[in-house]
Amino acid sequence: MKKMIWLVGCVLALSACAEGESDSGPKPQANLDAEHLEEKADGISNRWTTVISELPLNDSVEATIDYPDWFHGYTLSLEAGQEISLRVAVEEESMVRFYGPKTHTGWDGAPKFGRALLAQDVPAGYMVSFEYTADEAGDFMVVVGPKYVWRANYSITTESEIRCDSDDQCPSSMSCEHNGVFCITSPCDVSYSVCVPREECAFDEDCDSGWCAYTEDGSRACKDYVKEGESCGGFRMAHLIDNCEPELICAAPYDIVADVPGVCAMAEVSVAELRANPELYNGRVVVVRGALKTGYGFCTKMACPDTNPCCNSCGSELLLVDQSADSPDSGIGFHENGQALGCSGNECNFMDNCDVDPGNVWTVGEFRWDAEWQTMTFDAKSRWARP
Incomplete structure (x- = not known):
């Protein structure tokens, strides 16, 4: 049915x-x-x-x-x-x-x-x-x-619910409960009745760890917080809601798209703050409301004939900057899923051939600071264009 x-x-x-x-x-x-x-x-x-x-x-x-x-x-x-x-x-x-x-x-x-x-x-x-x-x-x-x-x-x-007969039918982070019905996480996920519920609660203070969450049958039981970089929030059934650890925020672009799941992050910061204190934010997941802009361009230096005036190969990296920034020097390298993003082509079109369209952006990801090479990068987990 x-x-x-x-x-x-x-x-x-x-x-x-x-x-x-x-x-x-x-x-x-x-x-x-x-x-x-x-x-x-x-x-x-x-x-x-x-x-x-x-x-x-x-x-x-x-x-x-x-x-x-x-x-x-x-x-x-x-x-x-x-x-x-x-x-x-x-x-x-x-x-x-x-x-x-x-x-x-x-x-x-x-x-x-x-x-x-x-x-x-x-x-x-x-x-x-x-x-x-x-x-x-x-x-x-x-x-x-x-x-x-x-x-x-x-x-x-x-x-x-992921049905199973044995553990090898479940994702690596889950196991098939003893009666072989659903894949569950360990410790037991309070969402599934096949599990032995964790301690019951009425308030968060009743839990030795985690928070007081709703279960599928409407009762409440203690549930672990999710960690930095993991999914949280969003429009979900009550028993599937995940809360971040108390010192984190659940970051999502709710002013751009309603009800999408968020990501647990340290804080919302500006690019200027990241550049001013890179040691503090190194390796942390943060939110930035800024802009993507092209960096300084570079080209080969061949003398192009009149019949082919665009014979050089050119490129530019994409930088994450504050919206008010007027120079590439105030930006940091922008990556997505571990890959650096940029623009490439010839001297006539490379600024129009970027991996991501430049413009205002809401993004959450991991900030990285290489003290030896004095370089900063932002590896995005989520990115949305914004006004």
């Missing part, structure tokens, strides 16, 4: 770009009429989707889509009767689809599906939520992509 609920969350702030446009330019389909747009949407899973990876359960994925990808797809396997809750937050007006079970595997190795089980067009800056119960076991896929621009940020959050 399928159970489907679509809810659109309240918008708190719109994208900085004008409606229907972004710095990366409009998609060709922006000029199609509504009838043709719907025809294309019906086949997006098989014709227009780039399959990215398997979607992790009870976790969040944050990513950026850009040319030449029309849509991104994430697969997941469900058992018969398994329930799953998904939330998709988008920066630009987007199509969100849910397909399954898989009908076959194509010649290209990608899963193929019939018509969408669920379909929703989501306005810019909104989040859509839905729940689904699988009638039969199989492979399913969540698809998301902007309707009118190429580049956009999005996040997907899942919540589901």
Whole structure:
């Protein structure tokens, strides 16, 4: 029996770009009429989707889509009767689809599906939520992509019980409880009735460690805090809420996209504060409301002929700076998932070919200070464009 609920969350702030446009330019389909747009949407899973990876359960994925990808797809396997809750937050007006079970595997190795089980067009800056119960076991896929621009940020959050018969069917951080029903964390996660509950409580003060959390049946029991860099908050059922350790903040861009999960962080700081006291923040997760700007450019020095005036190779690093900064000297190197971001091309276009569009940004990540080389970098865990 399928159970489907679509809810659109309240918008708190719109994208900085004008409606229907972004710095990366409009998609060709922006000029199609509504009838043709719907025809294309019906086949997006098989014709227009780039399959990215398997979607992790009870976790969040944050990513950026850009040319030449029309849509991104994430697969997941469900058992018969398994329930799953998904939330998709988008920066630009987007199509969100849910397909399954898989009908076959194509010649290209990608899963193929019939018509969408669920379909929703989501306005810019909104989040859509839905729940689904699988009638039969199989492979399913969540698809998301902007309707009118190429580049956009999005996040997907899942919540589901992971059924198991043995420990090797569970993620590395979990084990199959003794009666072989669900994968659980250790110590026992109070969300699952297959566990022996931790001590009952009425207030946080009743817990020797952790905090007093709601359980799935509405009672309360002590639950461990989550650590710096781990997921917290967001629009979740009460028994799935995680709180950060007391000295941390749960950082999320709620003024940009409502109800998305946050990240436990040390503090919200400026780039100037990071540069002034790098030893204090080294290795810590912090939040910065700043801007991404290009650093000093560099080029080869070939003498270009008139027939090829742009023959040199050029590049520039991307820097995280305070919004009021007027010089690259006041910035720090910006990385994402351990990779330095920058711009590259020739002397005529390299400033227009950046890994990430420069502009105002909300970001949370780890600040790193190399005392030997006197260098500073910011490795982003999450990034959202802001006005």
